[in-house]
Structure formats: C-alpha cells, structure tokens
Amino acid sequence: MTAGRILIVDDEPQIRRFLRPALAAAGYDVVEAENGADAMKAVATAAPDVIILDLGLPDMDGKDVIANLRGWSTIPIIILSARDRESEKIAALDLGADDYIEKPFSIGELTARIRTAMRHRGTADTSSATIGSNGLVIDMVQRTVRREGTDIHLTPKEYDLLTLLARHAGLVVTHRTLLKSVWGPAHGDDLHYLRVFIGQLRQKIERDPTQPAIVRTEPGVGYRFMVDAAEKR
Template identity: 75%
Template sequence: MSQGRILVVDDEPQIQRFLKPALTAAGYEVIEAGTGADALKAVATLAPDLIILDLGLPDMDGKEVIANLRGWSDLPIVILSARDRESEKIAALDLGADDYVEKPFGIGELTARIRNALRHRGKSDAAPTVITIDGLTIDMVRRLVSRQDEPVRLTPKEYDLLTLLARHAGRVVTHKTLLTSVWGPAHGEDLHYLRVFIGQLRQKIEQDPTQPKIVRTEPGVGYRLVTEQA
C-alpha cells in the first residue's frame, strides 16, 4: 500500500535517478518534474500528497513555485537544494515551505522530513488542541501548560511563543515569523529579544534547559517544537 504520492521537482537527472527508487522502496509513489511550470501543472492535475522542490530550476526560481502554490494549495513542500545560505532557507520557509534539506543529503533524513510534513498535513484540518512531549503538556483550549502534572507559570508572551510553535509542531518557524506574530511587525528584526524569551521559556519547560529536547534551535533560521524524541 502506497504511503502517498510524492512529486520530485529537480532538473538534475542524477537526483531523479537516486530519489525515485529510494522513495519507491520507502513505500511512496513518485512522479517527476524538471521545471517549475511542469511542477505547477503536475500539482494541479496529478494531486500529489507532497512536493520535494529544488530551488534552482531552469525556468524559474523554486521560491516562485512556492509563492504560486501557496496562493491556492496547502500541499506540504520540502525544499531540497544545494543553496546553503541562511537567507535562502528563511525566504523559502517564510513563503510557506514546510522544511528544508540541504544537498548533499541522506535518504534517512529526507524520508523523516517527508513523514513529518505528511503528518502535519493530516492534522491541519483538525489541529490538536493538546500536545504532550517529554513530560510537558500544552492544553491550548484551557490555556494551561503543565510538566509532570504540575502547572507551569508562563508570562503571556511566553505562552504565545510556545503555542505558536505548538501550532506548527515539527516544522521550522522562522525568527521573523515568531517575532512579528508574537510582538508585531515593528519587532521583526529583534533577534536578541527572541533569544532571551526562548531562553526563559526553556528554563520553565525543559527538563535540562542546557540541552533542550522540546524547543530546538535551527541555527540562523528559527526554532522547531519537536514532538518526537529520538
């Protein structure tokens, strides 16, 4: 039984030759596109469950594909690109990509990101109202946070920051998104401000704040609330 249909958008034949059998072996049906235009057509006509997207396409930048798709589709998008500049990751994520994997990559990491993105899509229509991870429970209906059944007292901003991460559990949330959503557009560049609040939040919710397991740092990009422990 297929785990889902994946559209691989990459103009490098060697990437397509590697990914198709690897993803097929993992239980996915694979369809391919080599340009941004073909990718948009395939999404509209072949109804994939997820898209793996290279940013360096021959006819348009992959970020244009993301922007176009996000106008009419919530299809999970995992970027797979050799571009390693933080600005490229941030731009793709801010446009609506779900995750970012750099080339060269391991198939294990990629399939883990695929599973996570598909889980997120499955939950998007009925987002969980209670999340429990590593002894921490976040109840977004009752606005309660507890660790081992003991209440955790958060400031309003700490609570807003935690629940924003929880609503996007498993996904990277960029610095800019966190800052503008919690503090407003005027604070979009206040990275030090954000780091201070993340530090305060970790002191309250992590078993060991020096080795956080719940709120993970994505260096130079943002933070991710991890819902599964290794």
C-alpha cells in the same frame, strides 16, 4: 495502498533517479517534474501530498514556485537544495516552505521530514489537540501547560510563542514568522528580543535549559518544536 504521493521537482536526472526508487521502497507513489512550470501543472493534476523542491530550476527560481503555490495551495513543501546560505533558507521558509534540507542528504532524514510534514498537514487544525514532548503536555483547549503532572505558569507571550511552535511540531519556524506572529509586524527584525523570550521559555519547560530537547535551535534560521508522533493526539 500507498503512504502518499510525492512530487519531486528537480532538474538533475541523477537526483530523481536516486529518489524515485528510495521513496517507492518507503511506500510512496512518486511523480516527477524537472522545472517550475511542469511542477505547478503536476500539483494541479496529480494532487501530491508533499512536494520536494529544488531551488535551482532551469526556468525559474524555486522560491518563485513557492510563492505561486502558496497563492492557492497548502501542500507541504520540503526544500532540497545545495544552496546553504542562511538567507536562502530564511527566504524559502518565509515564503511558505515547510522545511529545508541541504544536499548532500540522507534518505532516512528526508523520509522522516516527509512523515512530519504529512502529519502536520493532517493535523493542521490543532485547536482541540493535546501536544506532548519530552514530558511536557500542552492542552490547547484548556490553555494549560504541564510537565510530568506539574502546572507550568507561562506569560501570555510565552504561551503564544510555545503554541505557535507546537502547532508546527517537527517543522522549522523562522525568526521573522515567530516575531511577526507573536509580537506584530513592527517587531519582524527584533531577533535579540526573540532570543530572550526563547531563553525564558526554556528555563520553564526544559529539563535542562542548556541542552534543550523540546525547542531546538535551527542556527541562523529559527526554531523547531520536537515531538514524537505518538505524543500528538
């Protein structure tokens, strides 16, 4: 039994030759596509559990692949690209990608991100979940937040912000997604507003707000809720 099926979408043969044995050694079944059209066919026929997608494809931009897939599929998408501009990362994530890794990369980081994406897909409905991180425990049913047994009082917006991040534990959530989801479409560009609330939230939930271990910053892109697999149930 394999750990899951991975679809690699990349037009560079050397990348595919590197990834296939490395992922196979980690227990994954690997399917390949070298362009966007073949990728969408492979999603429909091979039913992968995770897609590793390059943005620079010969027949279309990888962001177009994301937009097309998100019209009918919720399969986790991890971008693996040499494009390092913040605008590219934000656009891909806002279109529905789950994570973004820059080339060059380590196979250890990639497999860790794959495991996180697969856990998130398997627990996408976390309405009854308890999620923990670094001594913090969020009870989605009781709508309570505790750290080491002590109740933490959050405002409604702080709670919504924290739980939105926690529901995507291990994955980056963009500034725009957080602002639009918690405060509404009119606040999609109020980055300063978001930073203020993240600062307030960290003061309440982090052991050391100056060295956050729960809500990590992804510079220029968004934030990531850090959680161990054993702490999410």
